[in-house]
Amino acid sequence: MDQLHEKYENLKVYLKSLGSVAVAFSSGVDSTFLLKVAHDVLGDKAIAVTAASCSFPERELNEAKKFCAENDIQHIVCESEELDIDGFRQNPKNRCYLCKHELFEKVWNIAKENGLNAVAEGSNMDDNGDYRPGLVAVKELGVSSPLRAAELNKQEIRELSKELGLSTWNKQSFACLSSRFVYGETINEEKLGMVEKAEQLLLDLGFYQVRVRIHDKMARIEILPSEFEKLLAEGIREKVYNYFKELGFTYVTLDLGGYRTGSMNEILH
Incomplete structure (x- = not known):
């Protein structure tokens, strides 16, 4: 065996x-x-x-x-x-x-x-x-x-x-939505809803592994580096940006480090 x-x-x-x-x-x-x-x-x-x-x-x-x-x-x-x-x-x-x-x-x-x-x-x-x-x-x-x-x-x-x-x-790795918040930033129902809807859009668009980290009203998107080009393609980029703005995000950013587990823990090291 x-x-x-x-x-x-x-x-x-x-x-x-x-x-x-x-x-x-x-x-x-x-x-x-x-x-x-x-x-x-x-x-x-x-x-x-x-x-x-x-x-x-x-x-x-x-x-x-x-x-x-x-x-x-x-x-x-x-x-x-x-x-x-x-x-x-x-x-x-x-x-x-x-x-x-x-x-x-x-x-x-x-x-x-x-x-x-x-x-x-x-x-x-x-x-x-x-x-x-x-x-x-x-x-x-x-x-x-x-x-x-x-x-x-x-x-x-x-x-x-x-x-x-x-x-x-x-299936993609998943962690509870509260893990998307910077330590010390207040977690509330509204922001949890923003994160859930933002990630759902990325999944619906066919991105495999996604995280939308929230820093006050800024969204930091983590996806696999192999999918960067897809996100930045005309049509997709605007759709994501406009939808995130509708949800209440002031700024929409892409993390050049790509998806990784526990990225909010990096400040602890």
Whole structure:
């Protein structure tokens, strides 16, 4: 057995040892793969829990509902409004910790109400490098990280997802919309809506990996460098600029560094 499939078998053994689990499900690459394998191993003893909030695009929520319906997986959607968490709107450096702590407390409550032994989330080995205060909350609350336990990284998860026939195998990486804000800049419903609509336009135009970072009323677009030419093409450039202005952005810029995860964390180094 090759190393990849050995890790896959180890993941199944780990999940089986949990006995039953509530998977925090965002419909992203990692949590979709985790939920699929958990359901394959545990059947009805694995359920999905998705938190609905204004930091979570409607597109992603609809995909989560569709996946669970198609795979006959019990799916519970709970309200988890980050903006109601004390201190969250001020966007401190531990914002992700505040959010994840509240979220996983809710998922644990749902797990217990349904007689389940464990809560699991989808972080992988690649998440160990960046600044991830949310993982502190994971550890504090005794949440399982099966993909890290099996030592799977993002590329391996994509490969296994493709083998399992999951359409998410080549889905874009995604993070909550609050991650688009500079630390210390107030997060509110209006600006979250601006970011969601701006990114949706870029996705609708066919850009693969997108982030619209918000700096007060300035939009900083991050896309793959290979797609710069497409964005700057006549017709596309004007469409993006005009739509962003309609949304309320004063300035619309392209980040020449291109798309990268955690770019708002660069000021921390």
